[in-house]
Amino acid sequence: MPLENPQEMEGVLEIDIDRVANSRLPKTELKDIPFGRVFTDHMFIADCKKGEWENLRIIPFGHVPISPASPALHYGQTIFEGMKAYWGQNGDTLVFRPHDNWNRLNISAQRMALAKVPSEIFMKGLAALLNIDRAWIPTGPASSLYIRPFLFSADEYIGIRPSQNFTFMIITSPAGAYYAAPLRVKIETHYTRAVAGGTGFAKAAGNYGGAIYPSKLAQDQGYHQLLWTDAKKHAYIEESGTMNVMFVFEDTLVTPPLSDSILAGITRDSVLALARHWRWKVEERKISVKELISGIMKGTVKEAFGVGTAATIARIQCIGWEGKDYLLQNAEEKGLAGKIYDELEGIKRGILPDPFNWVVSM
Ligand SMILES: Cc1ncc(COP(=O)(O)O)c(C=O)c1O
Numbered sequence: 532m533p534l535e536n537p538q539e540m541e542g543v544l545e546i547d548i549d550r551v552a553n554s555r556l557p558k559t560e561l562k563d564i565p566f567g568r569v570f571t572d573h574m575f576i577a578d579c580k581k582g583e584w585e586n587l588r589i590i591p592f593g594h595v596p597i598s599p600a601s602p603a604l605h606y607g608q609t610i611f612e613g614m615k616a617y618w619g620q621n622g623d624t625l626v627f628r629p630h631d632n633w634n635r636l637n638i639s640a641q642r643m644a645l646a647k648v649p650s651e652i653f654m655k656g657l658a659a660l661l662n663i664d665r666a667w668i669p670t671g672p673a674s675s676l677y678i679r680p681f682l683f684s685a686d687e688y689i690g691i692r693p694s695q696n697f698t699f700m701i702i703t704s705p706a707g708a709y710y711a712a713p714l715r716v717k718i719e720t721h722y723t724r725a726v727a728g729g730t731g732f733a734k735a736a737g738n739y740g741g742a743i744y745p746s747k748l749a750q751d752q753g754y755h756q757l758l759w760t761d762a763k764k765h766a767y768i769e770e771s772g773t774m775n776v777m778f779v780f781e782d783t784l785v786t787p788p789l790s791d792s793i794l795a796g797i798t799r800d801s802v803l804a805l806a807r808h809w810r811w812k813v814e815e816r817k818i819s820v821k822e823l824i825s826g827i828m829k830g831t832v833k834e835a836f837g838v839g840t841a842a843t844i845a846r847i848q849c850i851g852w853e854g855k856d857y858l859l860q861n862a863e864e865k866g867l868a869g870k871i872y873d874e875l876e877g878i879k880r881g882i883l884p885d886p887f888n889w890v891v892s893m
Contacts, residue, residue: 534800546575546587546588546589548588550572556571556666556667561669567677570704571664571676571705572663572667573590573591573702574701575656575657576589576590577699577700577865578685581696589639592690595698597683598687601686602685605689606653609681609682609736610631610682612679612680613632614628614632614676614840614878615678615840616661616665617880617881618667618668618880624892625879626657626661626890627879627890628801628889629653629654630645630654635679639733639734642733644694645682646697648682652699652727653699660701669759675705676706677705678701681702681849685697685698700731709845710845713729713845714756714846714847715756715849716756716847717757717821717847718760718820719758719759719822723759723765724738724757725769726794732791732793732794733796740876746772752851756772757771757799758776765820766819766821768820769792769793770796774837774842774845775787777799777838778818778826779833779834779866780832783814784802784813785815786868787817787818796838796839798839802838803815804887805871805875806867808886827858830860833861845865847859848866
């Protein structure tokens with residue numbers, strides 16, 4: 532059975548550690564490092580066999596054996612998470628809201644019929660990995676150590692049925708800023724990312740795999756990202772490729788409400804909590820494409836920005852729709868997006884007070 536009780540887990544929680552003989556860090560340039568290409572020296576792995584978690588280990592980063600008959604490869608039975616670690620002011624390692632990522636991993640796991648990962652395994656594995664590889668955390672202003680936990684079926688069976696064996700892993704990657712300049716996004720009115728009753732609310736691999744082709748078409752037209760719309764009519768804004776989206780209509784921060792076709796972003800939740808804490812007007816409501824475009828044309832849409840762990844707070848300067856580009860007038864100014872960015876970065880790095888107890892020192 533999945534173990535949730537720390538006492539039952541005492542033996543299970545021991546982590547075998549196999550350190551690299553020579554770190555790659557001295558030969559790695561951490562300044563302005565591109566997102567997602569460089570990985571730290573080690574990785575964490577745990578196996579779940581017929582309901583029992585076992586064999587927790589940290590080993591050198593490298594290829595993992597996977598059966599060619601794994602349902603992860605054939606049916607996309609794999610999910611992931613994304614979070615970040617920073618240097619704290621006292622040289623400690625700070626992680627932003629890891630319990631929320633653990634919780635969302637298990638929401639995704641349930642939807643994809645994967646075993647849930649006990650919090651003790653997630654947290655202990657993460658802490659042990661950060662302890663070994665913390666020297667890889669970059670120090671630059673927009674830099675951090677991106678953390679990628681993921682979980683997949685480790686069965687050897689090509690029939691379709693719930694799997695019985697799973698692998699949970701964590702890899703980490705030093706990263707600089709995801710987007711350097713304000714974004715150009717295109718409202719997608721043909722392809723669909725997620726439908727009601729589907730897997731859009733889960734961080735399931737297939738949601739992302741299916742988005743690559745439409746995103747590439749938009750990139751070929753000079754956009755950075757898509758703004759997805761509802762599957763039925765393409766009339767309402769949902770979210771962006773790896774970010775939730777927010778708009779400032781006059782003096783109100785507005786974002787689409789959560790649903791089963793939108794990922795419940797932890798950054799989204801943090802921004803809404805901060806905005807409410809600051810007593811801003813906040814609305815979680817449907818935003819039609821027509822309302823958005825006419826608001827940009829009339830000048831009542833003051834700001835548009837994406838919010839996500841990798842992209843942080845990414846200002847949008849141009850929204851394309853049906854072959855025409857609509858420009859946000861103040862995209863270069865700091866605005867509410869800039870204020871939120873500064874506050875969140877300050878909290879994450881332990882520079883500003885953390886009234887919500889979001890930051891965990893590991
Ligand atoms: C589809 C999608 N929406 C939104 C987000 C933002 O979520 P979070 O703020 O938890 O990173 C992400 C990134 O994880 C995402 O992949």
